[in-house]
Amino acid sequence: MFDLLLPEHSGSPLYLQIYHLIHEQIRLGKVAAGTRLPSVRALQQQLLISKTPIETAYHMLVAEGYVINKPKSGFYVVDDPEFIQNVVASSPAWRIPLNHTVAGFHDRLPEEGMDWIDFNPTHMDGDSFPLQTWNKMLKEAAQPMAAQLGQYGDSRGEPGLRAAVSEYLAHSRGVLCSPEQVIIGSGMSYSIGILVKLLDGVRRVAFEEPGFDLVRNLLNGYGWETVPIPVKGQGLLVGELSKVPFHAVYVTPSHQFPTGSIMPYSQRVRLLAWAKTAGAYIIEDDYDGEFRYQGKPIPSLQGLDNEGRVIYIGTFSKTLSPALRINYMVVPPSLLHKLSKLHPDQLHAPSRLEQWALERFVREGHWYKHLRKTRNLYRKKHHHLIDLISIHLGKHVHITGLHAGLHLQLSIPRHGTAQELIQLAEKLQVKVYDFRSMWANPPAAPLPVVYLGFAGLPLSVMEEGILRLKKAWFGA
Incomplete structure (x- = not known):
């Protein structure tokens, strides 16, 4: 003491x-x-x-x-x-x-005496992970399954977890599917690898510009041509899709990455109508759709789809922990035949132990409790960061991406580039990001734009970070 x-x-x-x-x-x-x-x-x-x-x-x-x-x-x-x-x-x-x-x-x-403050958009709040409950789930899930510890499981994912995911998605995201349509995976790279095998006739895909570079690079690596389609305030410009024949389109409608825009209901209906007419598939990446802070949640594209044109991808990384490396993909019924034709060696589900634990975690209600907790936590952090920016940087910046997700976009009306702003921030031990790699064809932006994530930072550290940015960028 x-x-x-x-x-x-x-x-x-x-x-x-x-x-x-x-x-x-x-x-x-x-x-x-x-x-x-x-x-x-x-x-x-x-x-x-x-x-x-x-x-x-x-x-x-x-x-x-x-x-x-x-x-x-x-x-x-x-x-x-x-x-x-x-x-x-x-x-x-x-x-x-x-x-x-x-x-x-x-x-x-x-x-040299300062500590780094990192507004990394990929970081989560590690302290919110229910470690004690998770350890309990691991222990309790393994005991009744002891006889199966010497066996490999279903390569598409454990049936119990697939059923639990199906029920959760119907309840929370409006996704309508059977457990047979769910594929449990170990991350986006794995899911894209399976998707490419299922859509073996696809060669050209429309892609958000800017958009998630990991997915773009993966698709290009598999020989797909990704054609950039501009993103504006309401998401991808659906009208542009009719100008070139496409077999598929990749979108993040619930919180466009990285701009933060949300595709409204009318645009979703237009996109689904285009897919029906073009006979194309929509790859819906709902990477952080659970986190919406204003207005009523908009149903997922998959939940509005009556033609079986949407392939839905979600993850537990943003809501539970990136360390688990567990995500899921929901394929339409029309692709189940192709899925059944894949050799089991082409599918590699995550650890059975962790899948059993996660199923129990969901079934016993811990998942919904944790989701409410993290929603409240990230809503508080989201509002707190916006308030701090408004107080200390209000006249100097413009915020977009206000209504959902785990990061904000700042446009800064001053001379220079985003990279120069990043370097100035680093001199005061603050990390912000420009996401320039998210553009297939980076434009000459009229204003420098940087991105600030907030999920991984304690509330108490945010003000210090914003004050350092103010000093770094505006000398005040």
Whole structure:
């Protein structure tokens, strides 16, 4: 146990003061590896403040690896003496003694002393993963299936999980399918590989411009021609599809990647009508469709499809964890015959143990509870980041992609390029992204555009990140 003494006069928020005090004691070796930190309640009583800044400071320390949170036990300094020794050895000699913290100290930290703030659009909130429940599901799922541990499972995915996914999609995303139409996979690359085998007659596909470069590169690698179709405020321009014969189109209608636009109902109906007339397939990538923050959810394209023209792809990576590497693809009934013709060696479902655990996780209601929790968490982070941008950068930037997903697009009316803005941000240890690789033919943009993800950042860190961007880009 140790006492913390907050400075009497400081311009920094309480959570930053607490964070720096504990951070410095760990770095200076004054708190040993494995030490249990004071409970939030104890520190609240000691400092006579609310618990929110204490919890925020602790979660910042957890995110940076200095502290771990043991459920039902408390917060502990990481039990890694080598790590502590390394951070002590690398602790800069210029640091101001703790009892001499002054107003503006945080703002005047030299560049080499800062911690990186990464607005990475692919990062999720790792602390929200229900680790204790997941471990319980793994154990309970394996026991009744012990007799099958020596056998390979269904190469299309475990039947129980496919049924659970089918029911969930009908309930949550309006996707109508039987378990036989569901293929459990290990990520987008795997699903695209299967899709190419099922659509062996397809050679030209319309592709969103800008669009997800991983999928474009995969399709090109399989010999498909991807033709860029412009994306505007309402998603892909459906009218452009009639100008060239296409066998398929790839779209992200629920939250266009990367612009953030949402395809309205009328455009979805037009797209489905085009597919029917052209005899083409629609590849609907619903990578983060669970996260919508304004308005009523729009049904998936697959749920509106009466002709069997939509191939629907979703994932558990954005909602549960990228570490699981479990996704799913729903194929229309017309492709089931081709699916049955594929040799089992061409299909490789993920770990049976994890599939059994995930099925139980869904069946017992943990999935829906977790989904509500993460929706609320990401809605809070989404609104908080927008508020911070409006407060600190409002007159300097324009935000798009406001209503769904896990990242925002910023247009910045100033001279220079997105890459120059990224480099300026990096000088203050902030990472933002330009997604230029998402364009097949990058345009000469009238305004530089950058992208900020928010799911992986603690609420407390966001303001510091935006303040650094303001200083980096506008010198204020």
